[in-house]
Amino acid sequence: MPSLLALGAALAAVPALAAPAGGDALSIVTDLTTDIGQRMAGTPREAAARDWAVARLRALGFANVRVETFPIPGWQRGEEKAAITAPVPQKLAVTALGFSGATPPQGINAELVYFPTLEALKAAPDGSLKGKVAFVDHAFIASQDGAGYGIFGQPRRIGPVVAAQKGAAALLIRSAGTGHMRDPHTGYSTQPKGAPLPSGAVSIPDAELIARLAAKGQPLTVSLTLTPKDVGTLTSGNVIADLPGRDPKLAPILLGCHLDSWDLGTGAIDDGAGCAIITAAALQASQSGQLARGIRVLWAGTEETGGFGGAAYAKAHAGEPLGVVIESDSGADRVYASELTFADADKALAEKIAGELARMGITRGHDRAEGGEDVGFIAAQQKTAVIDLRQDATRYFDWHHTSDDTLDKIDPAQLQQNVDAFVAVLKVLGNYTGVIGAVKPE
Amino acid sequence: MPSLLALGAALAAVPALAAPAGGDALSIVTDLTTDIGQRMAGTPREAAARDWAVARLRALGFANVRVETFPIPGWQRGEEKAAITAPVPQKLAVTALGFSGATPPQGINAELVYFPTLEALKAAPDGSLKGKVAFVDHAFIASQDGAGYGIFGQPRRIGPVVAAQKGAAALLIRSAGTGHMRDPHTGYSTQPKGAPLPSGAVSIPDAELIARLAAKGQPLTVSLTLTPKDVGTLTSGNVIADLPGRDPKLAPILLGCHLDSWDLGTGAIDDGAGCAIITAAALQASQSGQLARGIRVLWAGTEETGGFGGAAYAKAHAGEPLGVVIESDSGADRVYASELTFADADKALAEKIAGELARMGITRGHDRAEGGEDVGFIAAQQKTAVIDLRQDATRYFDWHHTSDDTLDKIDPAQLQQNVDAFVAVLKVLGNYTGVIGAVKPE
Secondary structure, three states: OOOHHHHHHHHHHOOOOOOOOOOOHHHHHHHHHHHHOOOOOOOHHHHHHHHHHHHHHHHOOOEEEEEEEEEEEEEEOOOEEEEEEEOOOEEEOEEEOEOOEOOOOOOEEEEEEEEOOHHHHHHOOOOOOOOOEEEEOOOOOOOOOOOHHHHHOHHHHHHHHHHHHOOOOEEEEEOOOOOOOOOOOOOEOOOOOOOOOEEEEEOHHHHHHHHHHHHOOOOEEEEEEEOOEEEEEEEEEEEEEEEOOOOOOOOOEEEEEEOOOOOOOOOHHHHHHHHHHHHHHHHHHOOOOOOOOOEEEEEEOOOOOOOHHHHHHHHHOOOOOOOEEEEOOOOOOOEEEEEEEOOHHHHHHHHHHHHHHHHOOOEEOOOOOOOOOOOHHHHHHHOOEEEEEEEOOOOHHHHOOOOOOOHHHOOHHHHHHHHHHHHHHHHHHHHOOOOOOOOOOO | OOOHHHHHHHHHHOOOOOOOOOOOHHHHHHHHHHHOOOOOOOOHHHHHHHHHHHHHHHHOOOEEEEEEEEEEEEEEOOOEEEEEEEOOOEEEOEEEOEOOEOOOOOOEEEEEEEEOOHHHHHHOOOOOOOOOEEEEOOOOOOOOOOOHHHHHOHHHHHHHHHHHHOOOOEEEEEOOOOOOOOOOOOOEOOOOOOOOOEEEEEOHHHHHHHHHHHHOOOOEEEEEEEOOEEEEEEEEEEEEEEEOOOOOOOOOEEEEEEOOOOOOOOOHHHHHHHHHHHHHHHHHHOOOOOOOOOEEEEEEOOOOOOOHHHHHHHHHOOOOOOOEEEEOOOOOOOEEEEEEEOOHHHHHHHHHHHHHHHHOOOEEOOOOOOOOOOOHHHHHHHOOEEEEEEEOOOOHHHHOOOOOOOHHHOOHHHHHHHHHHHHHHHHHHHOOOOOOOOOOOO
16 A cells, blocks of 8 residues: 555656636626626626626637627516415415416406316316416426426417417416426427417416315415516527637537526526536636537527527527537536437447446436437537436426526536536547448438 | 234224324324414414314313413514515515514615625614615524524524614515525514514525625615515414313422414414424323323414413412422424523422433423523523423524525424424423422522
């Protein structure tokens, strides 16, 4: 056994590999949520976040740090309150869905009609809800892969259109989330063209209260005030930064996240964590020397209110060389599986990546990577190889799109595991000097 | 092995022991939180809760179900909002402390001075906070015995008086709680006489944000609007109900809880659960036949805004025979230990109770029972024997006094374990025909 002194001398001989100050993931997401906070797309706070991002990325040594702006539809939250008014007065924690219409300023008071599922609402006759408020329940249960968000997000995504078709005066839904906090979940909704419906989500404890009251069979009435507004066209912007590779002929790796957040929380898990992870990983992968292949980070400007940031990037960068895309946008909990969508010719490369991840306990899924809103547009357009590093989403939908999306929800050890997983992937890709081929469409 | 048919016949021969419909703890707390909801002391909702309680207790077979009213000081919550305004705009989730004073309707915007502890605020020179908002932080960590609420509840209990002495325009505190929801904790506060200070609690994620911003050393400003008001004297009331014993000469057992709740949540864990537990246990203990000793349940009318219900009971029932008191007011999680304060002459009785609880895995503490606000006044006055059944408080202060005090926080299995523990105790006490002696003052 070597003496501690000898071990100390050996350690001292290792070259310093410290990340640039402020370049670790926890620092990035801490500072973004503390010094900026909410940064809804198109608002002055998103602009402040972009300025912050440009300064930080430059300080960390990224090259070609720049902003590419694009127009987006603007929508602004107003007053939000709701209560059961009969058979018993009970306050409801409510928030407007993105792009919700407004009630009159004094609100409405109307019969509430309970639908256990979106399908039940769809089955109601057209016009049958005239003057009433439709309430859509569901049973989203947390799971590691977050699969429930697909089906149980539908009341939010298309409920307003369905409810309007039935003549409803407004729609309330059980939040598309899994947490039992008194904290409703907002999120993008599709609205009837030209006549958005007042549309809100109540917290899950409130939804369960409504379900218990509805089960008694007595008529329910609800008061609802939502006064959001369309604020016309606003400007958003993507922040783009590069770590050039030694060989400029190698098509770069694109790492994506989104800088904008919903307005309720501070965007820690959605998606400050994602930007922190990809940025820290790019730096960490390059710490022991420049990689052969360049890395680009895209902090997309608008994801929450529609995937405008990813779409604008795809349009602006159409036809540019692109080796592979990877996005981080499912929180900060640990990576447990990978999806590797590569051309058949790149099977060996995919296997090498899977092997590195397996050393960390990360399993290989079914090689059906999805990319996401920030890098998915350009990948689809260019048939680029895609890697998903699937994050444990068990807790993610507890806090997603709520005021509870705050820094304290991030577990620093799990955050760093994400960085380490990205680093493992980036070291393989960054040192691979072959051509990464286009993938076949499904 | 007997056939299933034979087993069925054997079961059919057992006398029916089912609790009266609606007499199990989960039904009681479910109906109280669903059909009544918040029931702040002195409000029409507390009156509605009393009517509900009287009807329910009568339906369950209790005798002498009655209300004893008493006057209380009234206070009503108003508008509540707060935000950091410099160096960065950040919304704060805030709620007024009970008996808080009001800001002007348009709010105030003032320098925020950060104090890591109440002791640090106490050390500030008198008058030094003129025109400023004091913020008091602390580090309440959840524990099974909830001990942190003693020390870390102090900023809420006496902070307003200390801050006013220093000249502060308002006080904000880190909520006296442990949960990382964006949900501030209200609670009773002592206020400067005649000049209550605007006093609010911010959620724990917000308190942590303030601490991070304060650590940067830049000046902080905060906007704060709190418009609660003193609403004069109101009427509250205790609901009292009896299960008489076979021998009216035996001094009864008094089981206490409180019916009132804070206005933010629906009073599920504080203290609908307690009323449900004691009531279901009294019924369950009597199911196989009337006990020798009577049981009285006291659903006290005002605990949250001052222990007026327990005090009124002690005054109205001074000198009446009383064998032993037990209260349930720490949520719905499982009982893990007992405290048994009995006269030396009743050592064998205490040991019998401890033995029954040990069979359920419940350990014996240090025989220093405290009683609580609802039964503690009468017990102190009459030197009555006291039993505490200590509930696991690890989660309790996550939700205590917040809008998140809702039914979904109750684990039905743990709730029933509380009932079972009370039943074990009540069976021993209810069948004990000796005199239970007065305890010595400490």
